Amino acid sequence: AQSVAQPEDQVNVAEGNPLTVKCTYSVSGNPYLFWYVQYPNRGLQFLLKYITGDNLVKGSYGFEAEFNKSQTSFHLKKPSALVSDSALYFCAVRDNTGGFKTIFGAGTRLFVKA
Amino acid sequence: NAGVTQTPKFQVLKTGQSMTLQCAQDMNHEYMSWYRQDPGMGLRLIHYSVGAGITDQGEVPNGYNVSRSTTEDFPLRLLSAAPSQTSVYFCASSYGDEQFFGPGTRLTVL
Numbered sequence: 001a002q003s004v005a006q007p008e009d010q011v012n013v014a015e016g017n018p019l020t021v022k023c024t025y026s027v028s029g030n031p032y033l034f035w036y037v038q039y040p041n042r043g044l045q046f047l048l049k050y051i052t053g054d055n056l057v058k059g060s061y062g063f064e065a066e067f068n069k070s071q072t073s074f075h076l077k078k079p080s081a082l083v084s085d086s087a088l089y090f091c092a093v094r095d096n097t098g099g100f101k102t103i104f105g106a107g108t109r110l111f112v113k114a
Numbered sequence: 115n116a117g118v119t120q121t122p123k124f125q126v127l128k129t130g131q132s133m134t135l136q137c138a139q140d141m142n143h144e145y146m147s148w149y150r151q152d153p154g155m156g157l158r159l160i161h162y163s164v165g166a167g168i169t170d171q172g173e174v175p176n177g178y179n180v181s182r183s184t185t186e187d188f189p190l191r192l193l194s195a196a197p198s199q200t201s202v203y204f205c206a207s208s209y210g211d212e213q214f215f216g217p218g219t220r221l222t223v224l
Binding site for chain 1: 118145149154155156157158162164173204206208211212214215216217
């Protein structure tokens, strides 16, 4: 069965500092991995995905994520945080065996302080 | 394109009442899903569909029914609402990888 763990409920970072939001996953086959962001009272918005290829993937708003197969991790990163990055971030996983079922983590709330 | 639309935005039900949450998309996406979002639980998959006439259960399907008679619509039915179903419900559609989410329905069951 697929599963996703986001070990931090909340991440605090000062504006201008680098940020990392952690995610680990478990799937039976090769993973399709995703990051989504949710701003208050809104639906989720897609940030980036890893399907295959380079382990470092770049996405929207300057975010990137690093896929590490040996550690089964897919951490979200940004070199310089902005106050406007404050939001709820979700990691998600789907296996590549042909199914569509996508499982989300519990979410990590990011606070960027000015 | 309107994208993914959900109605109603807010709903209050009494225990035992039934209702249908509506979801529609105009992007001709084959895949559609229903999630519920609860504090500390993230998004949990209720039901999903890979095309008209095909549905399957997700992580938390009990108490919910779905059908998919057209590509555009994917309604979620609560046959007998319970307080445990108080949540925010999101519908999403996809052409394969990236999912597009609706604005959500906030449901309270008293």
